[in-house]
Amino acid sequence: MAESAAIRVELGERSYEVAVGSGNMETAASLVHRLNPEARVAVVTDENVGELYGESLLAALDAAGHEAGMVMMDAGEESKSVHALAELWDSFAGMGLDRKGIVAALGGGVVGDAAGFAAGTYMRGVDYIQVPTTVLAQVDSSVGGKVAINIPAGKNMAGLFYQPKGVIADVLTLRTLPQREVKAGLAEVVKYGIIWDADFLGYLEENAEAILALEPEAAAKVVRRSVEIKAEVVGNDETEQGLRRILNFGHTLGHALENAAGYGTYLHGEAVAWGMAVAVRLSSELGMLAYEDAERITGLLSKLCGIPTPAGIDAGAIVEGTRRDKKAMAGRVNYVLAEGAGRVVVRNDIDEALVRKAVEGHVSRG
């Protein structure tokens, strides 16, 4: 498959490119080399991804003349912790990474968030690149510079806006990803269609089977269009003062579900798919979204991602949880609501009783 031009995230002196390809993972070594031919490199990864792709990235870095070492994290959300962060700093120091050193985050959103935060704080900030290997990381977390760890007070509560120097997304790496993770990541893809691009929603509907099978052409198209949309939004609002809030479509409710169900019950993308389904219902009940559009979006979510029906979770607890959202301002919860396929608006005046009714439509009492 021919490689297409990289997507530029336009942020002045912090601008960078996202290369989406098929079999291009090792070009991360040339990117590092262009950034600094002398750099020592820490490849941060987790046990699953390290085993699959770590050695070939190290070999490519070695061939490009770099001293490089692998820093292995445990797989899973627990690695976004203060403890794991301290271990990353120690590993960087132990391998002699200096201020000209480069961190390469090879893995999913957990590795990207933790390694990016570690890079942003080690020696007051060293350069890093993202080499995302999950659907979620390729279409969302590797682009835009949000890096964070979790603390007891909440998820992603300690973090930075710290942009990478480049992103290399190789869709072939997605073929080893468990199907549950693929479907969860596709929730963010459907999100881009709903918030920004009705034509893209149509493409997702028409090519659902090829996308779920991760056929290289379909996978590359989906990752590419998602990154283009995210790049445009982030390029206009890097630090989420306004427009970037639309990327939270389904997230306020999704985070509240993750919390109410207990972290780990649902994957992030599964909870977001559920949150989007509730937001669509709410938009429709508010008379903002035509019934046919609501049906169409919900159908696509079911097909590509699956919408969980949480059982035994009190709708009130979920609504209560939305008030603790980091993005709530002065006690008012921001809801991103759909006005049509490809068009959303942010509202902070939504009656909680209506939210509860929409939530109740998507939980089972059992």
Ligand code: NAD
């Ligand atoms: P993850 O990083 O935990 O990866 C999921 C699982 O897949 C892990 O077990 C991992 O080892 C494995 N894996 C990764 N790539 C693989 C591959 N190619 N083949 C086989 N196995 C592979 O999960 P995720 O969904 O990528 O990321 C979730 C995290 O991303 C959350 O912590 C969330 O808060 C964060 N996030 C951040 C942003 C942001 O803007 N920074 C946006 C969305 C989500």
Ligand code: GLY
């Ligand atoms: N994942 C939402 C954002 O990057 O703003």
